[in-house]
Amino acid sequence: MTATADAEAAANELTPLADYLGSVLRRLRALPPLDLDLTQAYGNVLAEDVVAPHAYPAFDQAAVDGYAARWEDISGGSRGPGYVPAPSGIPGGRSIRLNVVGDLGAASWRPVRLTPGSCFSVAAGAPLPVGADVVVPVEWTDQGMAAVEIFRAPKRGYGVRRAGEELPAGTLLARAGTYVSPALVAVFAATGIGHVVVRPSPRVVIVATGDELVDVGRGSQPGQVVDTNSHALTAAAAEAGALAYRVGICDDDPEALRGLLEDQTLRADLIITTGGTGTGPGDMVRRILSRREGGRAGPVTFSEVALYPGTALGFGTVGAEEVPVVCLPGEPGAALIGFEVLARPAIQLLAGAEPVFRPSVRAHLLETVSSPVGLREFRPAHVAERRGGGYTVQPLAGGPFTLSGLAEANGLLVLGERVTTAAAGSTVDVLLLDRRR
Structure with a gap:
């Protein structure tokens, strides 16, 4: 059997990612309102x-500072004592003089009425006098106080906002599921x-596990690894809209882990752990949470999923309240990809958001890439809009395990299980990340 055939045989034993996600998300329900x-x-x-x-608006109001008037009074005035040539707007090049009978501000509440040949000085937001159907902007007048000379006549209705003009009572403002x-x-x-x-925003608790972990603020040494995951995933959960709580590091101690998870169920709608999802001797999370007791299966099921990077994922519930728990790999790149693929949709579902997955586009691939057979790969990439429409995508160096690539990426290039090589110029799927760049 060739190496390729061996890889295909191994991949056939993995759970397809779509099937796994479907089985997980069907077990979750949106939080009570x-x-x-x-x-x-x-x-x-x-x-x-x-x-x-x-x-x-709740009442007829002025949209601009100016003079509230009757349009018929300014649309065709006669030459009078205050006549001056008008630059535009009034037939015959005449100006119009109106008596200013009062001032109205946004706090005015007494109803008033216009009489022919009169107007009110109004501030934006002020209620309109009864009979007013136009507001002449201040800059189109001589800004008079007792009487005002109008040099330019606006169209009927200018500067006026009618009651209910934008949103009548009974308007559907937003549907359920709207952010x-x-x-x-x-x-x-x-x-x-x-x-x-x-x-409510889901309360998400993040726990990093492993005897080798040390907190940030120092460099890694042999036998010690800086805890990257709990900090990164707390930020990722907050970006997804959760109330995120970083618990920190838990050693590979069975009783300590059980006690910590039990305590966190009191304040969590979802718990995320990282590390220990494999089958090696140090993978304590999998050994503890999947252990059968009294003939019953453990609270968390661990699966080998056709996902690259990070095939080993866990999902289940813990505690008397049966709080959902997502178990992600300990390798930082795999943990962040696992969060995007599994934990983030879970948070969106708990929050009642639709859709639960990030938006995706089809993009023109700028560089030939290879991918592991039988695995759905998520690779950091930079996606850009093309002139004339469409998108291009540039895979970033280092593949999915590089933290620098993930930090730079504004998208994740998705290569399906059957794709071993994607040629430059082909069209591929890209998940769009929320990055302000």
């Missing part, structure tokens, strides 16, 4: 549709909404 004050709703996902209880953005908070507030029902 909460009624939150509007000031706390940002960053959450709506649990139900939101309808405007009131119109916006609450700052702009959406503004829309809710403007239409009189003070509370919304949302899915």
